[in-house]
Amino acid sequence: MISLAERQYQFMASLLAEDADPLETSSSKLGAGLAIYRNNYRTTLIEALMDTFKRTARWIGDDVFHQAAAHHVIVNPPSGWTLDDVGSGFDRTLAELFAKDQEVSELAWIEWFMHRAFGAANAEPLTVLAFADATAGFDDKDWSTLGLEFVPGIRTCLVHHDVAAIWHACDTDDVSHPPYALDEPLACHVYRDGEQPAFITAPAFESPALNAMVGGAHFGDVLDLLFKLRPHESAVADAGAMLGRWLNNGFIIGLRT
Amino acid sequence: MTPEISPYAGFGIGLRTDYYGDFIEHDVPVDFVEVISENFMLEGGRPLRILEQVRTKYDVILHGVSMSVGSAHGIDEAYLARLKCLAERIDPLWISDHLCWTRTSAHNSHDLLPLPLTHEALDMVCRNIDHAQNILGRAMLFENPSSYLTFPEDEMTEWEFIAAMARRTGCFLLLDINNIYVSAHNHGYRARDYLAGIPHEQVRQIHLAGHTPGPIIIDTHDREVADGVWSLYKEALRFLGPVATMIERDGNIPSLTELLSELDIARSLAGYEALQAVS
Numbered sequence: 001m002i003s004l005a006e007r008q009y010q011f012m013a014s015l016l017a018e019d020a021d022p023l024e025t026s027s028s029k030l031g032a033g034l035a036i037y038r039n040n041y042r043t044t045l046i047e048a049l050m051d052t053f054k055r056t057a058r059w060i061g062d063d064v065f066h067q068a069a070a071h072h073v074i075v076n077p078p079s080g081w082t083l084d085d086v087g088s089g090f091d092r093t094l095a096e097l098f099a100k101d102q103e104v105s106e107l108a109w110i111e112w113f114m115h116r117a118f119g120a121a122n123a124e125p126l127t128v129l130a131f132a133d134a135t136a137g138f139d140d141k142d143w144s145t146l147g148l149e150f151v152p153g154i155r156t157c158l159v160h161h162d163v164a165a166i167w168h169a170c171d172t173d174d175v176s177h178p179p180y181a182l183d184e185p186l187a188c189h190v191y192r193d194g195e196q197p198a199f200i201t202a203p204a205f206e207s208p209a210l211n212a213m214v215g216g217a218h219f220g221d222v223l224d225l226l227f228k229l230r231p232h233e234s235a236v237a238d239a240g241a242m243l244g245r246w247l248n249n250g251f252i253i254g255l256r257t
Numbered sequence: 258m259t260p261e262i263s264p265y266a267g268f269g270i271g272l273r274t275d276y277y278g279d280f281i282e283h284d285v286p287v288d289f290v291e292v293i294s295e296n297f298m299l300e301g302g303r304p305l306r307i308l309e310q311v312r313t314k315y316d317v318i319l320h321g322v323s324m325s326v327g328s329a330h331g332i333d334e335a336y337l338a339r340l341k342c343l344a345e346r347i348d349p350l351w352i353s354d355h356l357c358w359t360r361t362s363a364h365n366s367h368d369l370l371p372l373p374l375t376h377e378a379l380d381m382v383c384r385n386i387d388h389a390q391n392i393l394g395r396a397m398l399f400e401n402p403s404s405y406l407t408f409p410e411d412e413m414t415e416w417e418f419i420a421a422m423a424r425r426t427g428c429f430l431l432l433d434i435n436n437i438y439v440s441a442h443n444h445g446y447r448a449r450d451y452l453a454g455i456p457h458e459q460v461r462q463i464h465l466a467g468h469t470p471g472p473i474i475i476d477t478h479d480r481e482v483a484d485g486v487w488s489l490y491k492e493a494l495r496f497l498g499p500v501a502t503m504i505e506r507d508g509n510i511p512s513l514t515e516l517l518s519e520l521d522i523a524r525s526l527a528g529y530e531a532l533q534a535v536s
Contacts, residue, residue, distance in 0.1 A: 001410045004377050005329035005361075011370060012361045032473060033371075033406025033443075040368050048367075078365045081323045081336040082295055086367070119299030152300065195303040 015041045016077045045073040045086050052087045052115045055170035056094070056108045068097050084119075087112050103161035103180055106188070107170075110163060113155040113190040114197035120153025125250030134255055144220030147256030148213050153192055154251055156210045158185040164201055191251055200249060205229060206242055210251075219243075262351050262396050262429050262461050265289075266499035268524055269318070270517070272311060275510045280311050286517065289316035289350055291503055295323050297347075298339040305346075312347055318462070319349040320431075323365075326385040326399065327358035327372040337392045344393060351461065353398035353431045356382065356419065373408040374418045379425075386426040398429045398461055401451075403436035403468075403476035407444055415440065416454030423459040430455060432497075433464035433505075434490045435482070439474045448489050457496050465490060465523060466505040479508030481519060487526065494530040502527060 002010075015038050049069040050057055057065040072093040078086050091112055095105035126134075138146070161180045169175055187207035190199045209222045219239070226235035246252050267288025272280060279285055290311060297308050297319075311317065323336060344352055357369040372378045390397055401419060413421075423430060432455070441448040465487075467480035482490075482504065494500070502523045506516060 001375070002373075003329075004373065004375065004381055007373055007408065007410070008329050008358060008361050008370075012364055012366060015366055015368075016364060030406050030408075033404070036405040036473060036475065037366075037368060037370060041366050044367050078367060079363060080365060081325075081333050081360070082298070083367050119302045119304065122301035192302070195306065 011037075014038065016074075018074050042070065042073065044083070045078065046070060048083050048086045049073075049090060052084075053090065053108055053111045055167060056104065056111055058170045058173065059107055059166065059175055060098070060104055068094060071097065084115070087115060103163070103166055106157075106159045106161055106163055107166055109157060110167070110188060110190055110199050113153075114199065116155075117153035117190055117192040117197040120151070120192060123151050123253045125151060126247065126252045126254060128244075128247045131247050131252065131255075142257065144218060144223070145257065146219040147216065148219070148246075148252050149254035149256060150210075150214050150251055151191055151253055153197075154189065154210070154214065155191075156187055156189045156207045156214075158204060158207050159188040159201065160185050163188055163199070167199075189249075189251070191249065193250060202242075202245060203238070205238065206245075209239075209242060210246075260395055262398070264461065264499075265316075265350065265501045266527075267316070267501050268520055268527075269316075269501070269503040270520060271320075271503065271505050271507070272308075272317075273506070273510055276513050277307050279513045280315070281307065284314070285513065287315065287520070289318055289501065289503070291318040291320045291505075294319040294321040294340055294343060294352070294354075298343050308347060316350045317347055319344060319347065319352045320400075321352070321354040322369065323359055323367075324354040324385075324389060325357070325359040326354065326382050326389065327356065327370075327378060328360050328385065329358075329381055330360065330362040332385050332389055333360070337389060341393055344395075351398055351429070352393060352395065353400060353462065355400045355402055356422070357402045369402055371402060371404040371406060371408075372418075374411040374413050374415060375408075376412055379413075379418055379421055382422055383425045386422065386428050390426065390428065396427055396429055398431040400431040400433050400464065401436050401440075401455075403433070403439040403443075405443055405473055405475075414446070414450075414454065416451045420454060420456050423456050428459075429461045430459045431462045431464060432460050432493065432500075433466070434493055435464065435466040435468055435486050435505075436476060438483070438486050438489050439468050439476045442474045449492065452489070452493055452496050460497050460500055463490070463493065463497075463500055463502045464505050465502065477508060478505050482522075487522065490523065491526050491530060494527055495534075498534065499527060499531060 014034055046069045072090050076089055091105045091108040094108050098104040160182055162182060166180055185204050186201040187204050188199055188201050212221055223239055226239055269287045269289035269291060272290040272292045297304050299305055324332060355369050358372060359366050359370060437448050437451050465482045466478045467482055469475040469477045504520055
């Protein structure tokens with residue numbers, strides 16, 4: 001008799017197969033049932049992707065999205081216990097499928113990390129006043145060694161399209177495609193504002209700066225990065241403005257000195 | 258030894274996002290709500306805040322879809338740890354999941370897949386349930402599945418499998434009347450034999466739901482409870498007596514008023530059967 005493990009391995013292989021299983025296409029009762037499970041499996045995963053990537057679907061159209069989603073679940077069958085993880089890497093799948101339309105994967109990246117931010121741990125952002133109090137006595141060395149703690153779920157990347165305009169176009173169902181390409185890339189930060197996931201665009205230098213500081217770098221390391229890009233005074237001013245934006249948007253929850 | 262779960266005879270519905278506002282802002286005439294555990298196994302954010310608010314007014318049941326007690330590869334320990342955290346946070350009436358498998362060591366189907374009804378599968382299910390109940394520190398309820406196929410290696414009926422599972426693990430049962438109806442039709446057995454064959458004293462909850470008719474009936478939870486399922490519910494109440502009952506709706510979500518009207522049918526039937534029992 002077939003073992004339980006072998007039966008489950010065979011069953012799962014039938015669900016994951018790109019084409020219908022030979023058993024399924026036969027007239028057997030087992031085959032008819034298997035076809036239902038196979039359809040349920042695909043439908044569940046594609047609907048989960050459709051739910052997470054609503055604007056991406058609107059941007060490229062439901063039929064095209066459906067094909068891309070089907071391709072994604074065939075190439076990346078889920079392994080984790082949560083259905084939420086099905087969207088992991090979908091932006092990369094879209095980057096391959098829409099190599100000439102990079103805004104598609106940029107939009108999907110934003111939707112994916114907004115989805116992740118939605119269920120991220122709660123944290124109370126530091127107010128501008130509290131930050132000013134905490135850093136009032138700082139000298140140059142203190143600023144240089146300052147580290148920051150950020151709200152859980154925050155992510156950043158560079159985008160090459162006006163993603164805010166595309167987002168708005170999707171919301172208004174105006175998905176005509178004028179040239180949304182940017183002359184210069186922008187940073188795009190995804191975070192949660194209270195209970196609401198959100199994203200903002202910012203000058204491009206903020207993306208490597210935020211990534212570095214989320215990864216534990218000091219403010220001095222960020223200044224060094226900026227000194228390589230622009231004159232000393234301008235770099236200090238830009239870094240200050242960046243910190244102000246991060247505080248005003250509630251990105252920072254604590255200091256590490 | 259896992260603790261006993263006391264009988265509880267209220268009426269409830271599945272808490273879906275469409276109803277969040279009603280449950281937060283008004284008093285909804287239900288005794289409990291059931292939520293899909295996985296939707297709240299998060300680090301933070303709105304869903305958990307809502308659930309905690311709802312919990313201050315209603316009993317909550319955590320109903321999972323991903324424990325996979327039928328898996329030959331055991332239970333995902335990270336999953337169990339997350340579920341335990343949620344249970345400690347919410348203090349549910351009880352925790353339930355399904356008699357099914359969803360995963361192998363490599364992949365997850367995110368569907369409730371049928372088990373071969375063999376002694377080997379029974380041993381595996383009992384080991385996995387024992388482990389889950391030990392980690393969670395409480396007895397669980399397990400739901401009878403709906404299914405669209407049977408396996409040539411089956412060695413017993415589903416009700417024999419479930420009776421043995423409950424006897425060996427001390428787990429309780431969540432009896433889905435629609436699932437019995439669906440599987441009885443799909444596999445050609447008598448639903449009454451199923452009802453008669455399960456250990457009635459272990460049943461703590463009933464699910465009612467709608468299905469899509471056809472040569473193979475599909476358990477879709479996207480429409481009203483069918484007449485045949487209501488009839489089977491009445492028959493189940495004669496075996497079970499008063500038992501917690503809820504309506505599951507996962508697609509084509511109706512207004513709360515419509516769903517509560519449907520729940521009133523369950524209340525009326527349960528009241529009638531209770532009167533019949535004492536007269």
